[in-house]
Amino acid sequence: MKQIFSVSTNHFPGLHYCYGLLLALVLPPLLIGCGAEDSYPGRPITLVCLRAAGGGTDRVSRQIAMHLENDLGVPVNVINATGGRGVTGYSRGLHARPNGYTMILSTVELNMMHWIGLTGLTYRDGLPLMSLNEDSAAIVVRTDVPWQTLEELEVRALGVMSPQRVVDDPDVETFAAQGRDDSLGVWRSLMLPKAAPKYVSDVLVSSLQRIEKGQTNVGGKTFAESMKIEGFNSSWRSPEKFQAFLASPPSVVLGLVSLLLWLGPAIHSFWHRSASA
Helix, strand or coil, X not given: CCCCCCCCCCCCCHHHHHHHHHHHHHHHXXXXXXHHHHHCCCCCEEEEECCCCCCHHHXXXXXXXXXXXXXXXXXXXXXXXXXXXXXXXXXXHHCCCCCCCEEEEEEHHHHCHHHXXXXXXXXXXXXXXXXXXXXXXXXXXXXXXXXXXXXXXXXXXXXXXXXXXXXXXXXXXXXXXXXXXXXXXXXXXXEEECCCCHHHHHHHHHHHHHHHCCCCCECCECHHHHHHHHCXXXXXXXXXXXXXXXXXXXXXXXXXXXXHHHHHHHHHHHHHHHHHC
């Protein structure tokens, strides 16, 4: 083939510098990217908990952190970022650098905070990994009232809104057992910032699946055994099922119902003050 055009660096000495500068700019990010993917996780991971130390969400956070640490071989440190009814924690977790070294234990509030203008954040701003716990709701009445079953209450329900009986209250019938297909609960899950690389989510989901199967051991106990001792159940949803659950109408309804329950004391107080005025 006839050579039409060629450039010799001998005629343009500055090209040596340009080539060197180009390689210096392009190669390091590529090499760093390959190294990060091959070695992840290579340093401690931060797990953001949006509730204060000692509460249910904090205790679940610390249980899953210990088992992740056991499986991944790196420290997983729980950071309590409280305030703003959860907004502080969500902002810190979902707006973190998406490199796999910050994740958040998200809860049902993520589906309701935007309804009252606390934040614009929703589940769409995160990358769901797996849900790992769900505390089912129940309707509780005083011990001196006569109603004992859903049938006796008719339009009012007395039972736990869960597919299975709750471990701590095995004598309480589920709604399903009493002929009602109603389910309501407060879920907890792990999420990453939305732009986290696929290799990060793959590693973490694989680790969570091993934890779910009881393949990790902390203090001689699996995650499910540790959660049972703490009074929690283990209700897992895969990434695909959890994503579908978050987008489903029941999840939205749950968010709205939870919002009403959340605002209930304030509404009652306002009504009481208004009635007394």
